[in-house]
Amino acid sequence: MLNPIHIGDIxxxxxxxxxxxxxxxxxxxxxLVQSFGAGLVFSEMIASREMINHSAETLRMSTPHNRxxxxxxxxxxxxxxxxxxxxxxxEDRGASIIDINFGCPVKKIVKKYAGSALMQDEDLAxxxxxxxxxxxxxxxxxxxxxxxDAENLNAPSLCKRAEDVGIKMITIHGRxxxxxxxxxxxxxxxxxxxxxxxLPLIANGDIETIDDVKAALQQSGADGVMIGRGTxxxxxxxxxxxxxxxxxxxxxxxxxxxxxxLNHYDAMIDHYGEGKGVPIARKHLAWYxxxxxxxxxxxxxxxxVKDPSTVKSxxxxxxxxxxxxx
Numbered sequence: 001m002l003n004p005i006h007i008g009d010i011x012x013x014x015x016x017x018x019x020x021x022x023x024x025x026x027x028x029x030x031x032l033v034q035s036f037g038a039g040l041v042f043s044e045m046i047a048s049r050e051m052i053n054h055s056a057e058t059l060r061m062s063t064p065h066n067r068x069x070x071x072x073x074x075x076x077x078x079x080x081x082x083x084x085x086x087x088x089x090x091e092d093r094g095a096s097i098i099d100i101n102f103g104c105p106v107k108k109i110v111k112k113y114a115g116s117a118l119m120q121d122e123d124l125a126x127x128x129x130x131x132x133x134x135x136x137x138x139x140x141x142x143x144x145x146x147x148x149d150a151e152n153l154n155a156p157s158l159c160k161r162a163e164d165v166g167i168k169m170i171t172i173h174g175r176x177x178x179x180x181x182x183x184x185x186x187x188x189x190x191x192x193x194x195x196x197x198x199l200p201l202i203a204n205g206d207i208e209t210i211d212d213v214k215a216a217l218q219q220s221g222a223d224g225v226m227i228g229r230g231t232x233x234x235x236x237x238x239x240x241x242x243x244x245x246x247x248x249x250x251x252x253x254x255x256x257x258x259x260x261x262l263n264h265y266d267a268m269i270d271h272y273g274e275g276k277g278v279p280i281a282r283k284h285l286a287w288y289x290x291x292x293x294x295x296x297x298x299x300x301x302x303x304x305v306k307d308p309s310t311v312k313s314x315x316x317x318x319x320x321x322x323x324x325x326x
Contacts, residue, residue, distance in 0.1 A: 002245045005200040005223050007040075007097060008139030008168045010070055014039040014242045015224025016213075017171075018231060019204060020074040020099065020143070027063045028267035029284070032260070033231055034069050036239035039224070041071060045101050047114075048077030048086035060271075064094030072097035072141065076104060078113040080127045084135035091136045098136055100129060100167075102144040102158070105177045116177035119148050119158060126161045133166040143171040143204070143226075146189050149178035153189065156196035163197045171202040171226050174216075190220035202226050210244050233287025235260070258319045261288050262312055269308050278306055285315070292322055 185205025
């Protein structure tokens with residue numbers, strides 16, 4: 001059984017979260033995953049300076065929703081004042097939580113001395129956290145990794161500093177920056193953070209099955225899990241996770257998968273417009289059909305089509321073919 005947690009004054013009944021994923025956890029996907037009961041959803045990682053410069057793309061990435069559920073907006077950057085200003089902007093736009101990214105391992109982010117690069121400078125990281133906490137009246141959380149590399153596993157000390165300056169929840173991805181996304185997340189190593197802080201702790205990394213969830217919680221001592229790639233093509237997976245912890249049974253996949261996919265596709269086209277929405281949607285459609293009969297041929301043909309109505313007709317024909325082939 002997963003117990004509720006409190007992030008400041010926000011109570012989360014089911015601590016099974018959607019991870020911030022660049023190019024993936026946009027408004028349509030957040031809405032969809034939340035409709036399956038995610039306790040908390042996170043925006044894509046947003047560059048703080050782009051935010052305060054009112055970049056149209058950045059503003060769209062942090063678009064607040066009209067539904068009654070909390071949104072955490074994740075910010076990245078290395079300047080405490082800029083991070084604080086961007087945090088305040090998002091609070092004013094309707095964010096419920098500000099999440100600070102100290103975990104992104106991507107080279108272009110690290111070169112700007114943001115993301116996981118800040119694990120190498122705990123003083124600056126602490127200044128950033130303190131500035132953001134003081135700038136807003138909503139809870140601030142933080143996501144990081146185990147450390148920069150195997151010789152510098154400083155997540156426990158950084159997280160203790162986070163607790164001391166008023167951070168309300170911590171998420172740990174069970175890899176170092178040096179590992180990028182290679183190998184397997186080390187959930188056991190997260191337990192050292194659990195021993196260092198009393199804040200709610202969330203385990204992240206390689207959580208793609210119910211067994212992964214059980215192992216991650218048991219090995220890390222975390223209070224909940226954050227799922228990223230495990231939701232790709234399976235936005236209902238979070239519901240299956242929560243259902244298991246409520247009843248001990250694994251819920252089947254929904255019977256109306258085609259309706260879910262078509263509605264998600266429409267939402268992406270509405271959000272981005274046809275010109276951007278059609279190509280952006282392709283990766284999601286590819287994930288949805290993974291493992292199905294004829295998936296490779298469908299993906300190849302679908303990737304050449306630019307008309308949304310044609311794509312939807314192809315999806316209907318493809319799923320009808322699955323029924324006939326069963």
